[in-house]
Structures are given as C-alpha cells and as structure tokens.
Amino acid sequence: MKNVFAANKSHSSFSWNMLGDIKEGRGDLGEDMPVLVYRLMQYTMLDVLTKAFDSERANEFFRDAGFLAGTEFAKNVLDLNADFDAFVANLQKSLEQLKIGILRMEAFDADTGDLTLTVGQDLDCSGLPVTNENVCNYDEGFIAGILEAYTGKQYLVREVDCWANGDRVCRFQGHVTA
Amino acid sequence: MAETLFNYLRDVLYNASHAKLNIENLPEDFRPLGEGLVYFSECVLETRNLAKALSKGDLNNALPSPDNEMAAPLKALHSSLKHLTWQTQQVAKGDYKQRVGFMGDFAKAFNTMIEQLDQRQKALMAEIESGQRKTQALAQSNSLFEAITGQISQWIVVVAKETGEWLYINRPVESSLITKNLEPDLRNWLTHYAYNLPDNSSPRIAELELERGDISQFFSAAIYALHWYEHQAVAFVLTDVSVDKERIRALENVAYKDTLTQIFNRHYGMQLLSEWLAQGKTFIICFVDMDNLKYVNDKYGHAEGDKYILCVTGVLRKFSPDAVICRLGGDEFMLLAQNWTLSNAQNKLEALRDMLIQYNNGPDALYNHSMSYGVIEVNADNTHSESELLSIADEKMYEYKRSHKMERQGSVH
Numbered sequence: 001m002k003n004v005f006a007a008n009k010s011h012s013s014f015s016w017n018m019l020g021d022i023k024e025g026r027g028d029l030g031e032d033m034p035v036l037v038y039r040l041m042q043y044t045m046l047d048v049l050t051k052a053f054d055s056e057r058a059n060e061f062f063r064d065a066g067f068l069a070g071t072e073f074a075k076n077v078l079d080l081n082a083d084f085d086a087f088v089a090n091l092q093k094s095l096e097q098l099k100i101g102i103l104r105m106e107a108f109d110a111d112t113g114d115l116t117l118t119v120g121q122d123l124d125c126s127g128l129p130v131t132n133e134n135v136c137n138y139d140e141g142f143i144a145g146i147l148e149a150y151t152g153k154q155y156l157v158r159e160v161d162c163w164a165n166g167d168r169v170c171r172f173q174g175h176v177t178a
Numbered sequence: 179m180a181e182t183l184f185n186y187l188r189d190v191l192y193n194a195s196h197a198k199l200n201i202e203n204l205p206e207d208f209r210p211l212g213e214g215l216v217y218f219s220e221c222v223l224e225t226r227n228l229a230k231a232l233s234k235g236d237l238n239n240a241l242p243s244p245d246n247e248m249a250a251p252l253k254a255l256h257s258s259l260k261h262l263t264w265q266t267q268q269v270a271k272g273d274y275k276q277r278v279g280f281m282g283d284f285a286k287a288f289n290t291m292i293e294q295l296d297q298r299q300k301a302l303m304a305e306i307e308s309g310q311r312k313t314q315a316l317a318q319s320n321s322l323f324e325a326i327t328g329q330i331s332q333w334i335v336v337v338a339k340e341t342g343e344w345l346y347i348n349r350p351v352e353s354s355l356i357t358k359n360l361e362p363d364l365r366n367w368l369t370h371y372a373y374n375l376p377d378n379s380s381p382r383i384a385e386l387e388l389e390r391g392d393i394s395q396f397f398s399a400a401i402y403a404l405h406w407y408e409h410q411a412v413a414f415v416l417t418d419v420s421v422d423k424e425r426i427r428a429l430e431n432v433a434y435k436d437t438l439t440q441i442f443n444r445h446y447g448m449q450l451l452s453e454w455l456a457q458g459k460t461f462i463i464c465f466v467d468m469d470n471l472k473y474v475n476d477k478y479g480h481a482e483g484d485k486y487i488l489c490v491t492g493v494l495r496k497f498s499p500d501a502v503i504c505r506l507g508g509d510e511f512m513l514l515a516q517n518w519t520l521s522n523a524q525n526k527l528e529a530l531r532d533m534l535i536q537y538n539n540g541p542d543a544l545y546n547h548s549m550s551y552g553v554i555e556v557n558a559d560n561t562h563s564e565s566e567l568l569s570i571a572d573e574k575m576y577e578y579k580r581s582h583k584m585e586r587q588g589s590v591h
C-alpha cells in the first residue's frame with residue numbers, strides 16, 4: 001500500500017524541518033561533529049562537481065546552496081524584525097554559537113546597503129593554505145541569503161581577500177544589486 | 179654575480195626605488211633565485227606600504243595579495259582597526275553593547291569606556307525621565323495654581339526682594355490696577371516691605387492703605403518669603419478689607435462717638451484716660467460744663483438745647499486739633515490733651531469761653547451762652563484713679579462756676 005502521508009516529502013527538496021530532530025536522532029553521539037567530517041563532504045562534493053562540470057560551475061552550485069542555506073538560516077534562526085544593529089549583533093552571536101565562524105563588521109553604508117565584513121576561523125576554510133583561489137563560494141552565497149532575507153534586497157557577495165595570521169580570515173564585500 | 183644579488187637585496191631593504199634586477203642578465207642557473215628574490219622584494223614592498231599606511235591611520239590603502247604571507251599579521255591588524263572603526267561608529271550611535279575582544283590593554287580601556295558611557299547614559303536617561311515627570315507634575319500644579327489664582331478675588335503679587343521687580347501677578351491685580359490707578363503706591367509699599375523683610379522670614383500679616391483722591395482702600399496682606407526661580411522673592415496675598423474696615427468704623431462710631439455731636443463719648447473718654455494713666459503720661463484734664471442748658475431745654479425745647487450743645491462743641495473743637503474732646507453726658511464735656519501746661523490750657527479755655535459769650539451779642543440771642551471749666555494736670559507720678567481725677571476736675575469747675583455766678587445773674591434773660 002502506498003504511504004499517502006509521505007507522498008509529498010523528498011530529501012532532494014530542501015525545507016528546514018527536513019533537517020530532522022538531530023538531538024533525538026543522535027542521542028548518544030550528540031549534535032556536534034568534527035569539522036573534518038564537514039570538510040570531507042564539502043571538498044569531495046566540490047571534486048565530484050568540478051569533474052562532472054567544471055570549476056566555475058561547481059563554484060556556482062556551492063554558491064547557490066549557500067544562498068539557500070543562508071535564507072533558511074535567517075528565516076528560522078534570526079530575528080528579521082530587529083533593527084540593523086541588533087540584527088548584526090544577533091548574527092554574530094548565532095554564527096559563533098553554531099561554530100560557523102567569527103563575524104566582524106568593517107563597514108556599512110546605510111544609504112546604499114553595501115557592506116564589508118570578515119569571517120575568522122571559518123568552518124569552510126580555516127586551516128587551508130592561503131592561495132589566490134577563492135574557496136569560500138558557499139560562504140558568499142550564505143551571507144547573500146541572510147542579507148536578502150533581512151533587507152528584502154538582492155545582494156552580490158564576494159570574497160575579496162583572505163590571510164592567515166595563525167587563524168585564517170576571509171573578507172567579504174556585499175553590494176546591493178536590486 | 180654574488181655581488182649583483184647582494185646589491186639588489188641591499189637596495190630592496192634600504193633603497194627600494196632603485197632596486198632592479200634584470201633576470202635576463204643572470205646565468206641560467208641563477209634565474210629561479212633571481213625570480214624568487216624579485217617576488218620577495220615585491221612582498222617586502224607591499225608589506226612596507228601597508229605598514230606605512232597603517233602608521234598614518236590610512237585604512238583604505240591597497241592591500242597586499244593573499245599570496246603575501248609576510249603581510250598577513252599587518253592585514254590582521256588592518257582588519258582589526260577597520261572593525262574597531264565600525265564598532266566606534268556604533269558606539270557613537272548609542273550602541274553600548276559593542277565590546278572589543280582583541281588588542282590587549284587597549285581593548286580593556288575601550289570596553290571600560292563604553293561601560294562607563296553606558297552607565298552615564300542610563301543615569302542621564304533616568305535623570306531626564308525624572309526631570310520630565312517633575313516637569314509634568316509642575317505643569318499640572320501650575321495649571322491648577324493658575325486656575326485657583328485666577329478665580330480668587332484676592333490680589334497675589336510676587337516681588338523680587340532685591341530689585342522690587344514684579345515676578346508674578348494674578349488676573350485680579352491686572353484688572354484692578356488698570357481701572358483704579360493704584361499701581362505707584364502699591365508698588366512702593368510692596369518694594370519697601372519686600373526689601374526689608376528678613377530672609378527666610380516666617381509668614382506675616384500686615385495692613386496696607388491705598389489712597390486715591392478722597393477714597394481709601396484697605397488691604398490685609400499675608401506675606402510669604404520664598405524662592406521664585408533664581409530670585410529671593412516675597413509673595414503678597416492682598417485681601418481688600420475696605421468694607422470690613424468701614425463696618426468696624428461704623429461700629430466704633432456707635433461705641434465711641436456721641437450721636438449728636440459726633441465727638442467721643444464718655445465710654446471712650448474714660449477708656450483713653452485709663453490708658454494714659456497706665457502709660458504714665460503727663461497731660462491735662464479739662465472738665466467743661468455748659469451753663470444754662472437746663473434753662474434752654476425747659477424754655478425753648480430740646481431742639482434748641484441740642485443747638486446749644488452743638489454750638490459749645492464747635493467752640494471746644496478749637497481748643498487744639500490734638501486734644502481729645504468727649505461729651506460725658508448732658509451738659510458735661512471732658513478734654514484730654516498732652517503737651518499743655520495748666521496755665522496755657524486755662525488761658526485757652528478762657529479765650530474759648532469768651533468766644534462763646536460773644537454769641538450773646540448777636541441779634542438772635544435768646545439766652546446766655548457760657549461755660550465753666552476746671553483744669554488739672556496729671557503727671558507720671560499720679561496716684562489717683564480716673565474717677566478721682568475727674569471728680570477733682572469737676573470740683574475745680576464748680577469753683578469756677580460759683581465764682582462767675584454773679585456775672586451770669588446780671589446777663590440777658
């Protein structure tokens with residue numbers, strides 16, 4: 001007999017509640033896991049997508065996935081009705097609590113909405129050797145998704161610099177495009 | 179070759195604008211080393227430029243490429259300063275939740291400063307809120323005050339103690355001063371009183387009389403020393419007691435005046451005599467008795483008798499404007515006067531008696547106008563009671579009357 005209740009559910013179509021009850025589902029192992037495992041999935045996925053398409057397309061896939069994650073994260077975790085200062089403070093706190101990274105605002109233009117920020121000890125890239133490659137495509141999308149969910153404006157976010165002084169720091173610039 | 183590379187490295191460090199190395203001129207084996215040195219010099223130059231910009235506070239200079247690991251610590255510093263700039267802007271907007279989590283002692287000092295700013299702002303806000311509540315309460319009280327002071331008929335004037343400036347007047351004062359032209363006298367009185375009132379004086383009551391032509395207006399003034407904004411001030415609450423005063427005068431007239439003559443009566447005279455004795459004053463008592471009043475009453479009626487009494491009263495009024503003249507009853511009068519000698523008083527009375535007798539020479543004289551008097555002097559060491567003194571004066575009057583009886587027997591009618 002067909003399960004009529006599960007008819008419209010699919011893991012290939014993301015929704016926040018499909019992340020499941022991690023606490024209950026991992027009663028013994030808990031909600032945390034090593035960054036190594038996260039990176040293992042991330043970079044093997046990048047490898048596969050790059051080979052299947054090309055590097056540029058693979059990066060686009062990662063950016064789009066990050067945008068979807070950022071949008072859902074903002075809707076489900078952040079207070080979208082707070083004023084900008086409170087929103088940024090809340091975002092900083094949430095990213096740190098979830099061990100995604102340490103966010104610092106460097107500039108914000110209230111007139112244009114453009115901003116510059118850095119993320120230190122980033123989940124995606126901290127510890128990676130610094131090269132001229134842009135590796136934080138997922139973060140670019142993630143930040144753009146959050147900003148669009150909050151402001152209602154479309155953002156183009158790009159990693160413009162990175163350096164390692166012990167921990168690695170990446171600088172992002174966001175521009176309002178529409 | 180070694181010298182060329184040595185000189186190039188020296189120039190990179192000490193004379194960067196002249197540092198040039200032509201890779202093509204190097205032997206094949208040295209070219210990778212040469213390329214490495216050129217890249218190294220570019221890293222040094224980028225790092226130096228960033229350091230220079232930071233030393234000048236320029237955070238918008240072009241940054242070294244990510245490949246330049248040598249510059250990473252300076253880029254971290256640059257990033258921290260950018261973030262610190264943003265945090266400071268946030269603090270300037272009033273976001274006191276910002277905390278600096280890097281830069282050691284500076285962070286500690288900065289965070290302490292923000293906490294203090296936060297505390298001061300909260301204290302200031304509390305003070306402002308408290309001030310606003312007080313202002314609101316004051317506004318309410320003031321509107322109530324205005325309503326009350328506008329309704330009551332009393333005059334309220336607040337006067338600056340030092341300058342006499344009127345700091346506040348209520349509506350009844352405004353309208354009254356305009357219509358009655360009392361302002362100059364009132365202003366003088368209030369200024370004088372306020373200036374002489376001791377600081378922190380307890381409330382007082384005073385009386386004030388304002389005159390305009392023949393009309394007097396009497397006020398009872400309640401007086402309060404107070405602070406009015408920056409001024410030491412005095413508040414006067416003036417109640418118009420003219421009507422009461424007039425009523426009291428009328429009652430005093432009934433109590434102290436003789437109805438016919440409108441001079442003082444026996445009750446007032448004896449009371450004043452008693453007061454002067456108690457005060458140990460030196461004065462004279464004149465006991466005056468009209469001659470022939472009974473005869474006039476019997477023969478011409480009481481209306482004529484009253485005319486005679488008024489005639490004698492008019493003469494006695496001429497004794498002195500300062501003397502107190504009382505009608506003791508019937509044909510008897512008493513004069514009390516200070517600063518008179520016995521003989522002067524007797525001379526004056528004799529002159530008045532002569533003046534009265536002059537009426538007998540008139541064409542309409544129906545009867546003899548005359549009077550008798552006895553004068554005594556009372557000193558501070560007097561031991562007699564008032565009735566005793568009056569008896570002594572009365573006795574002197576009889577002596578006088580007896581001695582002048584013969585004169586009357588030979589007169590008209």
